[in-house]
Amino acid sequence: MKYVDEYRNSKVAAALAKRIGEVASRPWVLMEICGGQTHSIVRYGIDRILPREVELVHGPGCPVCVTPLETIDRAHAIAREPDVIFTSFGDMLRVPGSATDLLQLRSRGADVRIVYAPTDAVAIARENPDKRVVFFGIGFETTAPANALAVSQARRLGVANFSMLVSHVRVPPAIDAILDARDNRVQGFLGPGHVCAVVGTEEYEELTARHHVPIVIAGFEPIDLLEGILMTVQQLEEGRAETENQYKRTVKREGNAGARRLVDEVFEVSDRKWRGIGLIPRSGLRLREEYRAHDAEALFDVQAITTAESTACISGLVLRGLKKPSDCPAFGKTCRPEQPLGATMVSAEGACAAYWQYGRRPDLEVAPGGEHA
Numbered sequence: 001m002k003y004v005d006e007y008r009n010s011k012v013a014a015a016l017a018k019r020i021g022e023v024a025s026r027p028w029v030l031m032e033i034c035g036g037q038t039h040s041i042v043r044y045g046i047d048r049i050l051p052r053e054v055e056l057v058h059g060p061g062c063p064v065c066v067t068p069l070e071t072i073d074r075a076h077a078i079a080r081e082p083d084v085i086f087t088s089f090g091d092m093l094r095v096p097g098s099a100t101d102l103l104q105l106r107s108r109g110a111d112v113r114i115v116y117a118p119t120d121a122v123a124i125a126r127e128n129p130d131k132r133v134v135f136f137g138i139g140f141e142t143t144a145p146a147n148a149l150a151v152s153q154a155r156r157l158g159v160a161n162f163s164m165l166v167s168h169v170r171v172p173p174a175i176d177a178i179l180d181a182r183d184n185r186v187q188g189f190l191g192p193g194h195v196c197a198v199v200g201t202e203e204y205e206e207l208t209a210r211h212h213v214p215i216v217i218a219g220f221e222p223i224d225l226l227e228g229i230l231m232t233v234q235q236l237e238e239g240r241a242e243t244e245n246q247y248k249r250t251v252k253r254e255g256n257a258g259a260r261r262l263v264d265e266v267f268e269v270s271d272r273k274w275r276g277i278g279l280i281p282r283s284g285l286r287l288r289e290e291y292r293a294h295d296a297e298a299l300f301d302v303q304a305i306t307t308a309e310s311t312a313c314i315s316g317l318v319l320r321g322l323k324k325p326s327d328c329p330a331f332g333k334t335c336r337p338e339q340p341l342g343a344t345m346v347s348a349e350g351a352c353a354a355y356w357q358y359g360r361r362p363d364l365e366v367a368p369g370g371e372h373a
């Protein structure tokens with residue numbers, strides 16, 4: 001299959017891993033940003049074929065993981081309202097809040113519907129003028145254009161009963177926060193390919209210049225990731241710090257101009273809390289004043305909701321690359337996908353969920369003598 005098989009070729013992967021070993025002369029810590037990249041790395045065992053000099057740590061790039069618990073609780077409070085149709089992508093239905101999830105609310109009579117595009121929710125609102133239709137708009141820069149389109153369309157068509165619960169986050173301020181932290185270990189980044197396909201690479205060039213850290217925008221297949229690791233290690237070994245683009249088949253420097261314009265028209269930059277990490281200045285998007293009539297947080301009385309996270313969970317350290325899921329004492333014991341304690345096990349895209357799904361579990365790890373640990 002074109003654009004897939006050639007990026008999963010095991011001989012090419014082995015040659016790249018060997019080349020990385022030849023180039024790396026001392027220890028380097030690299031972070032991949034996207035949850036999709038984390039899943040590829042764990043699924044294909046990329047971290048296990050690298051030379052021991054190169055350590056991969058996992059970044060904060062899972063949108064479901066970093067959606068604050070109180071925002072999920074707000075979604076549930078809105079979905080419980082009698083005249084509401086609450087719409088969401090399917091992956092949000094099982095994400096637990098403090099007390100329940102959307103699937104359980106639906107089984108108890110709430111009108112919760114899965115949609116495949118945010119504009120589907122606008123269509124539902126037009127078909128149900130006596131209901132308030134809310135779409136749960138979460139994600140990184142990748143999903144912002146489709147969400148902006150839905151809000152813009154609702155305003156243009158006068159669909160007053162459509163609103164969006166917005167929890168959008170932006171990647172560059174999170175990289176800034178990771179690099180600014182006193183305990184930071186990350187020396188180079190695999191940048192988020194899908195995000196940069198929308199926003200381009202200019203903000204990453206600014207980060208590279210400000211922090212003197214290499215960022216290689218990478219794709220999601222094993223060969224993409226190994227090429228990105230090689231490019232990053234080459235920069236580090238040569239003392240260079242540049243933004244390079246491994247994912248040229250998808251990412252252009254200027255990004256997608258039409259999508260950027262649409263996002264700028266509907267959203268403005270705001271401070272945003274990240275689950276497991278906390279408030280990061282200028283790391284979110286909120287609806288602009290002229291679109292506030294479609295802002296679910298302004299229309300529903302849900303601001304007072306507060307929550308307390310598990311004190312056993314170290315997902316904040318996992319999301320900042322300071323710990324691995326397997327370092328967590330709760331991993332696989334009191335914390336599992338069906339009963340997650342924290343952000344990175346909540347979503348199937350999270351780092352802890354990836355370790356669980358692909359067998360990096362204490363009960364499955366094989367000890368040197370061939371015995372299960």
Ligand code: SF4
Pocket residue numbers: 312313314315318325328329330331332335336340341342343344345346352
């Ligand atoms: S295994 Fe569970 S408790 Fe531990 S860091 Fe991951 S989500 Fe948190």
